[in-house]
Amino acid sequence: MEIHSANGYLPDQFLQDGTNHRTDEYGGPIENRARFLLEITQAAIDVWGKERVGVRLSPSGIYGSMSDSSPQETFGCVAEKLSDLGIAYLHVVEPRIKGTELISVSEPVAAKNLRQHFRGTLIAAGGFTGESAEAILQAGDADAVAFGRAFISNPDLPERLRDNLPLTPYDRTTFYGGGAHGYTDYPRAQTSD
Numbered sequence: 001m002e003i004h005s006a007n008g009y010l011p012d013q014f015l016q017d018g019t020n021h022r023t024d025e026y027g028g029p030i031e032n033r034a035r036f037l038l039e040i041t042q043a044a045i046d047v048w049g050k051e052r053v054g055v056r057l058s059p060s061g062i063y064g065s066m067s068d069s070s071p072q073e074t075f076g077c078v079a080e081k082l083s084d085l086g087i088a089y090l091h092v093v094e095p096r097i098k099g100t101e102l103i104s105v106s107e108p109v110a111a112k113n114l115r116q117h118f119r120g121t122l123i124a125a126g127g128f129t130g131e132s133a134e135a136i137l138q139a140g141d142a143d144a145v146a147f148g149r150a151f152i153s154n155p156d157l158p159e160r161l162r163d164n165l166p167l168t169p170y171d172r173t174t175f176y177g178g179g180a181h182g183y184t185d186y187p188r189a190q191t192s193d
C-alpha cells in the first residue's frame with residue numbers, strides 16, 4: 001500500500017507551510033505538520049505491517065500551488081521520521097528537469113538529498129529515461145526507479161530497457177480520455193520469437 005503524500009494531495013498540504021496555516025497541533029513546526037502523515041502511516045502499519053506500507057513524497061513539486069519555505073529541512077525531517085517507522089520504501093518524485101535544466105524550483109530536494117535521512121529502500125520517479133535511471137542507480141542515490149508515461153506506451157518497458165529496444169512514444173492527447181485507447185492498447189515490441 002502506497003500512501004500518496006505527494007503532488008498537493010491532503011497529507012502534502014499538511015506537510016508544507018505554504019498550505020498549512022493551522023495553529024493547532026497539526027500546524028506550525030514541522031513536527032506538527034508531519035503529524036497527520038505519520039498518524040496515517042502508523043494506522044496503515046497497524047493493519048498491514050510496516051513491510052507492506054510505502055509513502056510517496058514530492059518535495060519540489062509545485063503542482064496545485066504547493067510551496068514550503070525550507071523544503072530541505074521539512075522533507076529531511078519527514079524522511080527521518082518515516083525511516084524510524086521502518087516503512088517498506090520511500091518514493092520520491094524528483095524535481096522537474098528539462099534536459100539538464102531545473103524548472104523553477106529554488107531549493108530542489110531530490111532522492112539523493114533524502115537518502116541522507118531515510119535508511120530504507122528509496123524509489124525515484126519523474127522524467128527518467130533508461131539511461132538516467134541506470135545513472136541514479138549506479139550513483140547509489142536510489143534503489144529503484146518508477147516510470148509513468150513511458151510505461152503507458154510500452155507495456156513491456158522493463159524488457160525494452162533491458163534489451164535496448166526502441167521505445168514507442170506516448171500520445172499525451174489520449175492520456176485523460178477515459179477509454180482504453182491510448183492507455184491499454186499499445187502493443188508489445190515486435191521480436192523475432
Ligand SMILES: Cc1cc2nc3c(=O)[nH]c(=O)nc-3n(C[C@H](O)[C@H](O)[C@H](O)COP(=O)(O)O)c2cc1C
Nearest residue numbers: 006007093125126127128146147148149150175176
Ligand atoms: C496519465 C497520467 C495520469 C497521472 N495522474 C496522476 C494523479 O492523478 N496524481 C498524481 O499524483 N500523479 C499522477 N501522475 C503522475 C505519475 O504518478 C508519475 O509521477 C509520473 O508519471 C512519473 O513520471 P514519468 O511519467 O516522467 O515517468 C499521472 C501521470 C500520467 C501519465
